[in-house]
Amino acid sequence: MIKINDNYLKLPGSYLFSTIAKKVAAYCDANPDKADNIIRLGIGDVTLPLAPAVIERLHSAVDEMADKKTFKGYAPDLGYEFLRNVIVENDYKARGCDISADEIFISDGAKSDSGNIGDIFAQDNKIAVCDPVYPVYVDTNAMAGRTGEYNTDTEKWSNVIYMPCTRENDFSPEIPSDTPDIIYLCFPNNPTGTTISKDKLQEWVDYALKVGAVIIYDAAYEAYISTPDVPHSIYECNGAKGCAIEIRSFSKNAGFTGTRLGFTVIPKELKCGDVTLHSLWARRHGTKFNGAPYIIQAAGAAVYTEEGKKQTKEQIAYYMNNAKIIREGLETAGYEIYGGVDAPYIWLKTPEKMTSWDFFDYLLNELNIVGTPGSGFGPSGEGYFRLTAFGSLENTKKAMERINKA
Secondary structure, X not given: OOOOOHHHHHOOOOOHHHHHHHHHHHHHHHXXXXXXXXXXXXXXXXXXXXXXXXXXXXXXXXXXHOOOOOOOOOOOOOOOHHHHHHHHHHHHHHHOOOOOHHHEEEEOOHHHHHHHHHHHOOOOOOEEEEEOOOHHHHHHHHHOOOOOOEEOOOOEEOOXXXXXXXXXXXXXXXXXXOOOOEEEEEOOOOOOOOOOOHHHHHHHHHHHHHHOOEEEEEOOOHHHOOOOOOOOOHHXXXXXXXXXXXXXXXXXXXXXXXXXXXXXXXXXXXXXXXXXXXXXXXXXXXHHOOOOOHHHHHHHHHOOOHHHHHHHHHHHHHHHHHHHHHHHHHHHOOOOEEEOOOOOEEEEEOOOXXXXXXXXXXXXXXXOEEOEEHHHHOHHHOOEEEEEOOOOHHHHHHHHHHHHHO
C-alpha cells in the first residue's frame, strides 16, 4: 500500500492566494452583476504586455526552432551560456560583484527555486524567516518536514525562528537569539515593500559567516530599487560569496509571469564542510530539472539589450507610478502606510478593531477591490494589508477614488 508524505497533512488550510481566489470566485457567483467591476490589487501578477524587444526575440527564436540548422533541444543543465553571460555583465559585474557565469543556474522562476533549494539541505536544519514573509519559504520547508509542528493558536511552527518585522523595528529583521542554520531574507520585501541598507545587510552576512549559516536571499524585486544605499544584490556585501545563495526572477523586472524565467546564484566557494553547495545544486539541477526552454531563455537575453533595458525600465516606472498613486490615495484617506518607494507593494495598517481578513471582506464587499490580508504572510502580518501596484493605471486610480469616497 502506498504511503504519503505526512508533512503535507500538517499544512494549515490552503495556499494564501488560492484562498483569496476562492473567496473572490464565491463573491462573483453571488454577485454576478458586480463581477466585472472588481479591481484586483491582490496577487503580484504584472498587467503590462512583454516589452517589444522581448516579443521580437520570441518570434525569431520560434523561427529558429522551425529550421533544422538552428533547432535546439534540451537546454544545458546550467542554462544557455549566452543568457548567463549577459546576466553576469549586467546584474553583477556592473555592480562590482565577482560572480561568474558557471555560478548561475537558469530556471523557470524564483518561486520554483525558492521551494526546490531546500532539497540540498538536511531535514534537521533550523530555518529563520522574516515575519511577515512570502508564504512559499515556510510552506515548502513544512512539506520537507523541517518546520516541526504547527500551533493553530499562535499560527507558528515549532521549529521555525520567526523574526518580527513591524513598525517598531522599521520592518527590518533583527539578529535572532536562537541560532539558525538557514536564513531567508527578501529585499525589497514581499509583502511589506520595505528595504534594507547595505550596512544592515552586511551585518547579516557577518553574522552568517560567524555562526556557519546560509542566507537564501530573494532579490526578485531588485529592479524597483531607486534609493542609493539599498543594495541590489547580497554579493555587494563583503564575504557574501561564502554564505549566501541569491534567487532572481524575470517575472517582476520584465513581466515574465506567463513565460516563466529566473535564476539562482550559488558561488563555488560556498561550502558545508568539504562539500560545495554549488556541486549539490548542479547535481540536483541536472537530475530533476531541464531548465527553461531555449525560446524563453533567448527572450530573457533580450531584456539586457539596449532596447530591452529601456523598455523594461519604462514598465517598472509605470508600476512605480501606480505605487505613488496608491500611497498618496491611502495617505489622503488617513491610512498608515509603508513601502511603495523601492518596491511595487504598499503595506497598510488596517483600521482599528479590524483584522486583516475583515479588511479584505470590507474592500471586496463594499468597494469591489481585492487585496491581500497581511496575516496570510505570518503572525506579525495581522492588522496589516498588502496592495500591489501591478494593476493598470486606470484601475489603480479608480481604486483610490473608491477608498477616498468610502
